[in-house]
Amino acid sequence: MITSSTPLGEKIRLIRNAEGLTRLEFAALTGVNAGSLKQSELGQRKTINSDFLEKITNNPTLNKYALWLMTGSVSSKAGQIAPTTSSEATEGQNEDNAQTAKTEDIKNSIIEAVFALVNTDMIKLGDGVKVTHVTNAIFEEITESNATADADTKHDKAM
Numbered sequence: 001m002i003t004s005s006t007p008l009g010e011k012i013r014l015i016r017n018a019e020g021l022t023r024l025e026f027a028a029l030t031g032v033n034a035g036s037l038k039q040s041e042l043g044q045r046k047t048i049n050s051d052f053l054e055k056i057t058n059n060p061t062l063n064k065y066a067l068w069l070m071t072g073s074v075s076s077k078a079g080q081i082a083p084t085t086s087s088e089a090t091e092g093q094n095e096d097n098a099q100t101a102k103t104e105d106i107k108n109s110i111i112e113a114v115f116a117l118v119n120t121d122m123i124k125l126g127d128g129v130k131v132t133h134v135t136n137a138i139f140e141e142i143t144e145s146n147a148t149a150d151a152d153t154k155h156d157k158a159m
Contacts, residue, residue: 006072008048009040012056015065016041018083022104024111024135030055030062034111106142111135 016026016037023041027034032055039045040052057066067073067080074082114134117123125134 007043008053008069009043009045011069012037012048013041014083015056015062015069018065019061022107024104024107030059032056034108035115038108107135107139110138110142114138 016023019026021029023034023037026032027037032052036045036052040048053069056062057069064079064081065083067075067078068082074080114123118125123134
């Protein structure tokens with residue numbers, strides 16, 4: 001049960017999940033650091049600074065959760081809602097959430113690797129190129145490769 005004493009990081013994760021966003025997508029939407037987001041959601045950060053919270057509560061897509069995030073309260077008259085929790089999800093949504101979590105884990109692993117390579121100067125990003133661009137390109141390549149491999153396996157089994 002989500003209460004006003006639920007840790008902020010857990011509340012942020014619930015908001016992100018309710019919106020169907022990966023950590024990377026949430027970070028891009030809000031401008032928060034993806035690593036800080038992950039640490040906050042996992043309870044590895046004991047405090048969350050006001051700039052971090054402002055980026056979430058002032059975001060036009062997410063500000064409907066501002067009251068709930070800060071106080072645990074909702075006000076339907078003011079358009080302030082709480083995210084749908086996993087216990088309220090249907091079986092199909094649970095399966096989708098599991099796939100989303102798996103996809104998110106892959107994307108997070110890629111972004112951590114890209115950040116490490118950039119930070120150690122093993123790769124240099126051109127003007128206007130962001131880590132998210134590189135991460136998304138790598139993820140798309142992996143996804144396409146897996147789809148091709150799956151299709152080849154199905155074709156081989158059919159023969």
